[in-house]
Amino acid sequence: MTFHSGVVLSLAFVQIFLAAALLAIPYKTHRDLLFGVPVPPGFRSTETGRRALNLFWLWIVIPSLAGLALMILLPASALTVVALLVTPVAGMVGFVALNRKLKPFAIQPSLVRQTTLGPAESLPWFAWLGLGPLFMLAGVAAYLHAHWDQIPLRFPVHFDINGTPNRWAERSVSGVYGFLIFGGEFALLLFGMMLAGWYGSRRSNSMRRPALVVMLAVESIIALLFALVPLQTAGGFRLPIPLMIVLPLVLLIPALAYWAHESNKPRDPVDPTPNECWKGGILYYNPNDAALFVQRRDGMGFTINFGNRRCWLLYAGLILVLASGPLVMQSLPK
Amino acid sequence: MAALVVKVDPASSVPLVRQIVDQLRVLLVEGTLKPGTALPPVRRLATDLAVHFNTIAEAYRQLAAEGWIDLRHGRGAMVVEREAPLASRRDIAGYKRRLRELVSQMRAQGVPAGRIAAELKEIAEGMK
Numbered sequence: 400m401t402f403h404s405g406v407v408l409s410l411a412f413v414q415i416f417l418a419a420a421l422l423a424i425p426y427k428t429h430r431d432l433l434f435g436v437p438v439p440p441g442f443r444s445t446e447t448g449r450r451a452l453n454l455f456w457l458w459i460v461i462p463s464l465a466g467l468a469l470m471i472l473l474p475a476s477a478l479t480v481v482a483l484l485v486t487p488v489a490g491m492v493g494f495v496a497l498n499r500k501l502k503p504f505a506i507q508p509s510l511v512r513q514t515t516l517g518p519a520e521s522l523p524w525f526a527w528l529g530l531g532p533l534f535m536l537a538g539v540a541a542y543l544h545a546h547w548d549q550i551p552l553r554f555p556v557h558f559d560i561n562g563t564p565n566r567w568a569e570r571s572v573s574g575v576y577g578f579l580i581f582g583g584e585f586a587l588l589l590f591g592m593m594l595a596g597w598y599g600s601r602r603s604n605s606m607r608r609p610a611l612v613v614m615l616a617v618e619s620i621i622a623l624l625f626a627l628v629p630l631q632t633a634g635g636f637r638l639p640i641p642l643m644i645v646l647p648l649v650l651l652i653p654a655l656a657y658w659a660h661e662s663n664k665p666r667d668p669v670d671p672t673p674n675e676c677w678k679g680g681i682l683y684y685n686p687n688d689a690a691l692f693v694q695r696r697d698g699m700g701f702t703i704n705f706g707n708r709r710c711w712l713l714y715a716g717l718i719l720v721l722a723s724g725p726l727v728m729q730s731l732p733k
Numbered sequence: 734m735a736a737l738v739v740k741v742d743p744a745s746s747v748p749l750v751r752q753i754v755d756q757l758r759v760l761l762v763e764g765t766l767k768p769g770t771a772l773p774p775v776r777r778l779a780t781d782l783a784v785h786f787n788t789i790a791e792a793y794r795q796l797a798a799e800g801w802i803d804l805r806h807g808r809g810a811m812v813v814e815r816e817a818p819l820a821s822r823r824d825i826a827g828y829k830r831r832l833r834e835l836v837s838q839m840r841a842q843g844v845p846a847g848r849i850a851a852e853l854k855e856i857a858e859g860m861k
Contacts, residue, residue, distance in 0.1 A: 513740035514781035516766070516773055601781050672783070689779035689786045 409644075410483060411470055417483075418463040421490040424697055425452055427662065431669050434497040435680015435696035436505045447504065451497050458493025462486055491681070494697060498680035508671045514602065522597055526611050529590040532622030536583045539626040543575055550575060554632040568632075575629055582625025584720045589618035592713060596701060599691025599709070604670065606700055609658040613700075616654035620647040662700070670694035676706070737765060741782050749784055753792040761801045761812065762860045772802060772810040 431437055433448060434455070442448045466482035473479070543550065547570075555564030556578065568574035593614040600607055623646060631637050670693055676685040680696050686706035695702045703710045739756050741749055760766045772778075775793065779786040797804045800815045820828075832853075839849050 510744060510783075511740060511742045512781070512783050513738055514778065516737040516739060516760075516778075519771070519773070519777075598777075599780065601783070602777075603781065687785045688783045689776055689789075690783060691780075 407470055407479070410479060411467055414463060414466050414470065414483060414486060417486045417490075418459050421459050421486065422456065424490075424494070424699070425455060427659075427699075428697060429669050431508070432696055434494055434501055435677060436498055436501040437508050437669060437674065437696075438501065438504055439506055442504065447501070451501055455493055455497055458496075459486065459490055462489035495679040495681065505674055507674050508669050510671045510673065512671060520602065522594070523608060523611060525615065526593060526597065529593050529615055529618055532586045532619050533583060533590070536579050536586065536622055536626055539630050540576060540579050543579075543629055547575075550632060556628055556632070568629075578625050578628050581720075581723055582622055584723060585625070586618050586622045588716045588720050589614055589621065591716060593618070595709075595713060596692050599707075600693070600701060601670070601690055604694055604701075606658075606661060606694070609661040610700055613654045613658050616650045619650050623647070623650075658700070672696075739778070739782065741784060743784075749788050750791045750795070753782075753789065754795050757792065757796055758799075758801070761796070764860075766812050768812050768814045770812040772812065774809055 425433060430443070431440070433443060434451060438448070443452070462485045466485040469482040469485075470479050550570045552570050553567050554570075555566070556568045557564065557566030568577070593611055596610050596614065597607055600610075624643075627638065627643070672683065672688070672693055673685065676683055676688075677696060678684065681702070682705060683693050683702055684705040688704055688706065690704055691707050691709055692701040693704055694700075703713070737760065739753060741752050743749065745752065747755075757766070757772075766772075772793070773781075775786050775789045779789045782789070793802060793804060793810045796802045797810070800818075801812065802810045803813045804810055836849055840846065
């Protein structure tokens, strides 16, 4: 198998995995919710409920097959990546369309809420492991500084779909440390989001702990990948591509398995947020709710409360990180 | 000992601030919340109860004005020792009127007078 056909095969696998994950959404969601709409018990087995579920299948399966066909017929083109986006975009549009369709059947979950005045809760100990990736990046920077003379004057840092280098860095401060700084910004943002997720969500939400674990895994993966690029160059070694794919999966799969195990347990009541504060069953806007993160209605964890002004701090951080990415890339000669 | 639970119902005709103040006052009068106990930070309680943080801040301010808690910047809300003030005759008349309304409601629902008296006695003595 050539490198190129391997990449196409991997992308096709990702496409199929995405489609399967999206198809599972209505079945993973709390039984009292359907496409983000709180419905009466047994609604799923009614004709309207069944029809909505069948329609969602069509929303996912047809674009996925079209995307797969595009990947096979037009391989190694920009359309391959576009094909990959078709399924999630169609899934989101389908979800919103069905949310609107089911809204007339919505019931308002009880808004009565209670809490205990117990002792102050502490952050789980493992959340502090989120500082590890930052220390790792700092450690790599220190290593590179100490071995500056061993770094080649010009080294590859980015590769095209065929595995051929297409971006090079020079042995300069921006060339060597740019990736580390970008990775550090990203890791810091994720660590901040971990803390915000813990302190900004309701204690009654049992998914706070799994959310921390997943964020920790994602932060570690990001930091690992950004640390490996300059480290390989300076160290004069190159990790095989399969290992670069397997390493993140080793961190991510257990975290996601824990998440899936903990999600949507029957004991958890639906977060009693007002129906009118949900837009399309996906976006939540409630300025009278102090929570920064609330339970999503599509069964996929948390979402931001856009009515909380503090959410803009997170978005500012995200924009800052995303804006500095192209800056790092532009500083690298083709 | 009563559970340290606070409940809010946005659909109720009673304002949210009053719902919270009333429940916290019960816990304070009964002695469930003892002097020296720290109340949850405003944002924590507001997040858990899905209300605006101003609602909790206002509830804490009202309890502080009644002398139940001490609000200090950076220290949060702390339950303090409180000397029971002397209720005026006018205050007592007001409470009596509210009690009468409540008792008549109970009687209208068929609760026997003896049971009402026993319940009132139990509640009042439990708050000593």
